[in-house]
Amino acid sequence: MTKSMKRRKERSRYLTILFIFILCLFENLAFAGEPLSFYVLNQRSVTLTAEYWNPILRYVSTRSNVPLRLKIGRTAPETTRMTVEEGNAAFAYTNQLFTPARDRLEWRAIARPVGKHIHGAIVVREDSRLTILAQLSNKEVGFPSPEAFVGYWLPMDALLKAGIRVTPLFGGNQEGVMGQLKTGRIAAAGVNAEIMADYATREKLRYHTIWKSEAYLNLPIMAHPRVSRNTVKAVREAFIQMARDEEGKKILQAAANLIGANGETGFVAADDQKYDNYRRFYRGTVLPIGTE
Amino acid sequence: MTMPGLTARLSLRSRLLLGIVAVLSAVGLLTVVFMTIKESREYQGHIKQEMDAMLTVLEQELKREVIIGDFATIEEILRQRVQCDIVDAVAWENKGMSPMVARNDHSAAHRPKWFARLINLAHPNVSRPLVVGGTDYGRMTVSFTSVPHENRLWQSVLLTLGMLLIMLVLMVFLLIRIMQVGLAPLVRLEKSAWQIGAGDFNVRVAECPGDPPEMRLTVDAFNRMTASIETLLLKREQAEQALQQVNDQLEQKVLERTRSLEAANKKLATLSSTDGLTGIANRRRFDEVLLNEWRRAQRTRQPLALLMIDVDFFKNYNDLYGHRLGDDCLCKIAGILQGGSRRSSDLSARYGGEEFAIIAADTDAANALQLARSIHASIESLNEPHAGSPSGKVTVSIGVATMIPESTQQPGVLIEMADRALYDAKNRGRNRVCYFEQRGAPALPDEDKTG
Known part of the structure; x- marks a missing residue:
């Protein structure tokens, strides 16, 4: 390798580092200014989902100072695909990211709705x-x-x-x-x-x-690993604080009324490890979904 | 031309047709206007409901897609919504992006512009924000157009007018047919009336089975009237003929009476101017003729002659032979006087008793004397015996006078002159003719001169 070639290689390495730095800078700026995508798995109709989640996300955005935007696909598989494939997906309310393939993306549960286990x-x-x-x-x-x-x-x-x-x-x-x-x-x-x-x-x-079946926790709110720890923390805190805040309570009650849910409302912190039974199920299922 | 004048020129058929066409047209047009106004108002209410329904549906459809962010589907929804003919454009706009608009390019206006201005339908725009769970997803706007409804209304108007026109045409045909059948008796009536007017009273209006009852009654009444007129005229003709006969008879009687009256009058006139015994003119007739001839002689300056004749010794004749023979003698002398006159204009008259006179117009003294001598000779030649006369037969004395009368003179002058000549003839021994000679008159034989 000649000297000039070495110099050229070093220059390109610096340029690459600079490019990555600039990209990271823009990404951080983007997180600060542009709303972050919050994907919600289709459990109900798209509109009802939006009517349910938009007030909650607006509250969380205000309280956490992290702007969130509801994102949803036409169907549950589509929403899951969008969640996985979209480059700037930040948060997701889903239980479909525990399959082995998706689990490698390192989404982690940060909060979940209060309530019993499901079977x-x-x-x-x-x-x-x-x-x-x-x-x-x-x-x-x-x-x-x-x-x-x-x-x-x-x-x-x-x-x-x-x-x-x-x-x-x-x-x-x-x-x-x-x-x-x-x-x-x-x-x-x-x-x-x-x-x-x-x-x-x-x-x-x-x-x-x-x-x-065995008991499973209800769907968690998960965060993408690219989202900074502070942002995740702010968002999780905002979700958890909702049930302790008058305005948050009102929003939660209105959301519960919207879907006809009874009982306790609000969110609590989620331990990602408590969702390991999901991971085990997906790893062991004979259904095609487990191999995705 | 004034309306009454124009109306007077229109036939009953034209009046009925025009009246019905006018009424139907007015009712039809009013119906069209009323229906158009009603439909326009209904449309105003309908379009509001449509707008609300459209916005609600669009909101439901768009909500899901704007939440998902599927712009292709949003465009598809907008395109689908704009397929509705009352929608002119549908748009959705959100912050930081250009509006997505779908326009309706198939609502062509087929109605005329004046019609659109007349019904004045609104073309409203409505807009509604898309908010889901308090999050703003932009605003949707729908521009509605009333052109399709204007087109429908216009088509409806055209259809209604077409139907109205067809109805009018059918109605006109129907009316013409009805009137043709219904008024046919009137045509026959008119024709018959003209024939009757021309004097043919035998004519009758034919009755057809299809005639309306009113017309049948009218025709029947007309025929009855015509029959009555014909009967009356027949009676009148018979009466006129009878009257004519009476008139003719009356005229004949009047004529006959007139003739008999004329005959009677003539007879009476003859009797009044004729002497009853001798049949020649009497003294009254003598006076009339003398006065007329006197006046004529005055005018014409012609000589007028008068002969006064007296039967000699006639008192003796009556005494000797009786009055009956005396009368016969007078009749014979009168016959000679009547036959001895020269001309038809000479008048012989019985002057009174046994005295006679002859008036001769245009006769001078010579001719008068000749006439007197002729009469004297004729009487003497009768040789009528008269024992009381020295001559043994009936003779007469004649006094003759002639003169051209002056305007101031009266007929009595001539009578007096003839009397004096007669007196002179009697004084000289009777049975002679004497002439009264005026001074300056032509010379006459001596025995005849008087004066």
Whole structure:
């Protein structure tokens, strides 16, 4: 290598370092001025999701001094894809980043809504002769949707692992499939066990649970590793403080009223390790999603 | 031309047609105007509802896409919304970006501009912010256009007017047909009236089964009237003929009476101027003729002659032969006097008793004497016996006088002169002719001279 070549190589190295520095500078500036993307997994309609999350994000933005912008895709897979693929995704409310491939992106749970754990379950009507999973073989079993974690992935994974083949029928949402069970349209249903309990009480439906998953925490708010620690901290604090602040309480109550949720509202700090059962599920599932 | 004059020139058919066409046209046009106004007002209310509904739907559609940020879908939604013909443009704008606008380029105006100005429909723009959960996602704006509704209203007006026109044409045809059938009896009536006016009272208006009842009654009444007139005229003609006969008979009677009256009058006149015994002119007639001839002689300055004749010794004749023969004798002498006159204009008259006179116009003294001698000879040649006369037969004495009367003289002068000549003839022994000679008159034979 000649001297001139060495000099040229050093010059290009300096230029590269300078370029990266400038990029980082612009990125920080961007974080300071431009709103950060806050992705929300589709659990409800896009509009209802926006009506639910926009007041909360506006509150958090004000309190944390970190401008946040709601981002959502047309469907849950699309939102997940956008979350993963978009270059400046900062925060996400999702439980779909624990798959092995996505877990390598190092998104970390920073907060979660208060509330009980959730369970996946397969239920039948009380008058049904079905009592064990094996009896569901080659029968039509209802599920909320192909993207439902506790309503489809957990029970279907259990069925597949038990070697039971069923014909899935999707009811659109949790209560849709519960309605089909109540009318006898389907023999059994994969559901969120907590929602099923509330539904049965309200509709006076007597049912049996023939399978139930382990307990999972509800969806967490996750932060991308590129977001600075201070920013994450500010945002998490703002979320946690909402339930302790009058204005935050009002917003939370209004949001709860919007979706008809009862019980405790607000957010608490999330321990990322408590979501390891999600990671374990994705690693061990026989469903195609686990290999993504 | 004034309206009454114009109206007077229009036939019943034209009046009916014009009246009905005018009324239907007015009602139709009023209906069109009323319906257009009503539809315009309804549209104003409808467009408000449409605007609200459109904005609500658009808001729901756009909300999801602006939240997602799918601009292609937003554009698609805007394009879909602008497909609605009452939408002129749909736009969505957000801070820091150019507005996304979709325009309607298929709402062409088919209605005339004056129609649009007349109905004056609004073209409102409405705008609404897109806020989801308190976050502003920009503003959507919809520009509405009333052109499609104006087009629809215009089409509706044209359709209504077309239907009105068709209705009018059908109505006119129907009316013409009805009037043609309904007024046909009137045409027949008119034709018959002209024939009747020309004197043909036998004519009757034919009745057709299709005639309206009113017309049948009218035709029937007309025919009855014509029959009555014909009967009356027949009676009148018969009466006139009878009257004519009566008139003719009356005229004939009047004629006959007139003739008989004329005959009676003539007879009476003859009787009043004729002597009853002898049949020649009497003294009254003598006086009339003498006065007329006297005046004529005065005018013409021609001589007038008068002969006074007296039967000699006639008292003796009556005494000897009786009055009946005396009368016969007088009649014979009168016959000679009547036959002895020279001309038809000479007048022989019985002057009174046994005295006669002859008036001869345009007769001078010589001719008068010749006439007197001729008469004297004729009477003498009768040889009528008269025992009381010295000559043994009936004779006469004649006094002759002639003169051209002056205007101041009266006929009595001539009578007096003839009387004096007669007196002179009697004094000289009767049975002779004497002439009264005036001074300066032509000389006459001696035995005949008097004066």
